[in-house]
Amino acid sequence: MSDKGADYEEVAEPLRNFAPALESLLRELLLSEGIQFHYVRSRVKTKVSTIKKLTKPSKTYTGISDLTDMLGVRIVTYFPDDVDQVAKVIRREFSIDNENSTDKRALLDPDRFGYLSLHYVARLGENRSNLAEYARFTDCTFEIQIRSILQHAWAEIEHDLGYKSSSGIPAEVRRRFSRVAGLLEVADNEFQEIRNYLVRHQQRLEAADRRNWKGVSIDQDAVYAFMRRETVLRQLDRSISKAVGMSLTRPTRTYAAARQGELKSAGFETLKDAKEEIERDAQEIAKFAHAWISDDATPRLWPKGTDVSEMGEFDDPDDGFEVLPSGIGLFYLWLYKCAKGDVQDPPYHEVTLKHLKLTYEGIRSS
Incomplete structure (x- = not known):
């Protein structure tokens, strides 16, 4: 095993203990705000995946402590505007590492294909860290990804096809990817508009x-x-x-x-x-x-x-x-x-x- 991954179990074990508590906390926070979501799921990066990331030639990690996504939580919403509602809760309830957090939606160039999500690198906020049940997790850093269910569908299929960037995809396939991405974006927005119409319709009926x-x-x-x-x-x-x-x-x-x-x-x-x-x-x-x-x-x-x-x-x-x-x-x-x-x-x-x-x-x- 690479020296860079030598501390894997020491880092991973407390994160495994923290993951269920963090999942439960996020669900409760979203439910208390009345935000509907498809699911909240966590994962701790595997040893193989950790070593692979640490030894990437394009990166200059000094050790496992440099990785901010050893513990990751994915929140999948039903509608794209719910992503922003979830983001407000995350920013309010957690201590955010703004330097390493990214709204990848803002990086989506007009000529690029793909569906991107909102990523936060965070820790427990000070108030929650002082609670007995969370005190042992004070130093845990984690990444939260937020995306709509159609954004998630795109990402899962894209991953299953084996392409993480557009550069390695044949031109014809890239064009087809782009068309599908456009359709998904339209579908995401249309579902949202349908929901908004039904809400207004219900208000009129009342x-x-x-x-x-x-x-x-x-x-x-x-x-x-x-x-x-x-x-x-x-x-x-x-x-x-x-x-x-x-x-x-x-x-x-x-x-x-x-x-x-x-x-x-x-x-x-x-x-x-x-x-x-x-x-x-x-x-x-x-x-x-x-x-x-x-x-x-x-x-x-x-x-x-x-x-x-x-x-x-x-x-x-x-x-x-x-x-x-x-x-x-x-x-x-x-x-x-x-x-x-x-x-x-x-x-x-x-x-x-x-x-x-x-x-x-x-x-x-x-």
Whole structure:
């Protein structure tokens, strides 16, 4: 072994002990700031890798103590702007070696291919070093790499292909690398813009009930907000649950997704349209729901194409349930319209449609 690597175990052992604590600390810091991330992972440089780096002809290391990346932590975020949010936390919570830290993103020349990341060389900050659980790690230097998940994908594939710089790559392959890098950059930014749009969309929906849902098109997020905020629907939900003696669960996005498809199939264009129909027919919808749920002869909602011979063998998995999902009023609005004949080409078997119609006629005559 090279003399330069003679102290490997002496340096590596405390870093191995520190790595899990540092990982855990970074996760807690990011979670406390509300920053979402893909993962936080650490590694201690292997002996072989250490010797290889120390003996590079292009470097003038005097010994293992010159290496600032013996302990490395990689933080992978979902979006590129989260890289900067993570960086703020790192700079605030740790003592940064600015001379050896690099924002490699700033070095990305227009004619270069590749995806680069933000690198910090750091130590524990003074306040944390004074805590008993971290005192033994006061002298540990480590490197933190921060990149988005698409930047990470680029780096991993690039590494797997065996190229660490563009100089050794054939010209045609280099051009193809550049095209892929450009696509990834566009994709990174587009995902970020989509996220920002959805955040703004959700903020608009939170205030949509004050506009009486006017102009609010029917999508999963809109229906989810409608289920949570619309008084008329919540009253219908309570009427149905009280009539059948069941409690209501919390609203879920999954349930909202199923209901938005039915609302569209029922011909509603906006949630204002749905609200107006609920206001007009709430009493009838609640009576219909009670009759449908309470009737022991009620068949399953058989889809079109079901073999009649299979119907008698069905054990209802919902039998015995004592709770109803919030938003149940939207489901029975849909069934009510199917029963009335308001839905063109409903997706149910004729046996189910016949029973829906009978249930509707029953509440109308009562």
